[in-house]
Structures are given as C-alpha cells and as structure tokens.
Amino acid sequence: MSYADLRELRSALTTASDIAFSLDAAPSGQETELLVDALRRALAAAGALGAEHGATGCPEHPRGAVDPLYGDKDDPLPPGYGRCLLCNDRRRRASAQRRGWR
Template sequence: MDFPQHSTYRVPTKRPALLKELRSRLPSADDRVRNLHGHGDPTEYEAIADALYRVFTTARNLAPERHTTGCSTHPKGPVDPQSPQGWGKCLLCNSNRRAGNPRAGQDVPNSPLQYEVPPPPYTHDALLARMRQINEIVYELHYRSPDEDFALTADLVHGAFTIARELSRPRTSSQCRRHPGAPIDPDARGGPRCLFCAVADHRRNTPPPPQIRDRPRRTTPPRQPPGPLS
C-alpha cells in the first residue's frame, strides 16, 4: 500500500497566533480611519497612529527579521558611522577591510534595512488608500504564505503609521500639505508661508557663489645691496 508523501514544510510556531492577532487588531484601526470625514483633528490621528503602531508590531513579528547592519555575517553588529561609499554598514567588516584583511569580503545585505516611508503629501485620502491595500493583502494571508507577503504587509502598515503620525502633528496656519506642523516665515516672498518650503525655494533659486581661483603669485627677486661707490 502506497502512502502519500507528506510535505517537509512546517508552519512557524508563532505564526498562527500572530496572524490571528493581526486580524483582530486591524479592523479597530481601520474603523478609526474610516470614521474620520475630511480633515480630522490631530488628536484623533494620534489615537489612530497608536492603533496602527500596535498593528505594525504584530506585522513586524510575522515578517522576516531585519537588521540595522544588513550584514549576513554580523547581522546584529555595530553600525559604522563613517562608512565609505560603496561599503556596507557593518563596523566589524569595514574595520577588517580597512586593516587590509584579505578574508574580509564585502558584506551582502540579507534584507532591507528600514521599513517603507511613503513620500509626502500626507493626507487623509492617502491614509485611506493605504488601508485598502493593507486589508486586501491581509485578507489573502494564510499560514503558508511566503515570507515576502509578510514583509510587504509590514511595509504597508509602517507606511500607514507614518502617514497617521504626520497628520497627528500640530498644524499651523501655513496650511502646508508637505509639512503640516512647520513654522511660518513671515518675511517670505509672496506673504507668510511654510518656513521649510520657503528655505527650499530660496536655495533652489539662488545661483551658486562664483568660484575665485587664486593665481600664483610672482616671486620678487631679492634686492641686491648697492655696490661700493667709485
């Protein structure tokens, strides 16, 4: 009698519990976002950011672990604050390379170092669109989903948390969509406006300073003392 061959794949131990926790936390955060109409108060977005961070913590535990160095040899090693261009961020590998150790190869990143941070502007519509993406991918997740799907879920949730965190910052009368909590420059061209945008425009429109090249100075021959009078 022939018995069917069983798969060698084993579901990770904590994945069923974490997946259940993710699906129990996500609806609460999603309802908070959908119950806001138009421009909500920053304090309301602060509660949403807290709820999304709890969802992100669960999604991060489901995804493959990410390390600050991105080094496959020393994944939890120290980070090199002065890493040369083209080198990795692992301080141990870079120290060996600086010392000329022939065994020190270039460290290969084993995963992305940081989670996704969406570009501005940060609006309520952008947060709603991000929540729709999260709901779609979480609905398709199951115990045997590949690690890439769990990593994508963590990135999407972190992006939603970033948007909510920016919307929770105190707003000024500048009404800047890129920097909601930025100070106002009262002397900006065209009237008071966002200080960050005014500085960026000034740098963009200001021509670079002229480069002055020093010419080599001519050396003056030493003066000869006067000869004796005849």
C-alpha cells in the same frame, strides 16, 4: 489635517487590508514584507495627521513636500536650510540670483 495625509492613510490601510485578507495560513516572506510595508505607510500617515509641523518641520509649509536633497533626518543640513522643499527652493533661487548679479 490635510486631505493628502488622510488620503494616504486610507490608501495604506486599504492596501494592508487587501494583503491581510489574501494571506494563506502560512504566508511567504514576501507577503509578510508587503503587509509590514503597508502598515508602516499607514502608521506614518496617521502620525502626520496630528503632527504640528508635519514631515517638513516647517511652520510655514507644515504639510509641504520634503526636499529630496535634505529629506533624510540623518543628513546634515546647510545653515539656514530645513527639510521643506518650498523654502529650500526659494533659498536656492535667491542664492543663484545673487551669484548671477556679481
């Protein structure tokens, strides 16, 4: 469990609670959307707490940053690449270095 995941869970739950307690008897569509978004964030954060390989799927950096270029689960990944920003950055730098030496 990482502190960042726990902090995100607490933040999302606090936001959802604040929204829920401020709702009127007939909440607007925008208010319910905000509540649903906060609850989805909380659910994702709670799921990340117990995930073996976190959002990155990387055994070396399970709680690391997700690569924004390949962060979507539906995006095709280049051979050897995963969703881990740290590993992908290392691969990009190595690839750029090899191209520069030729």
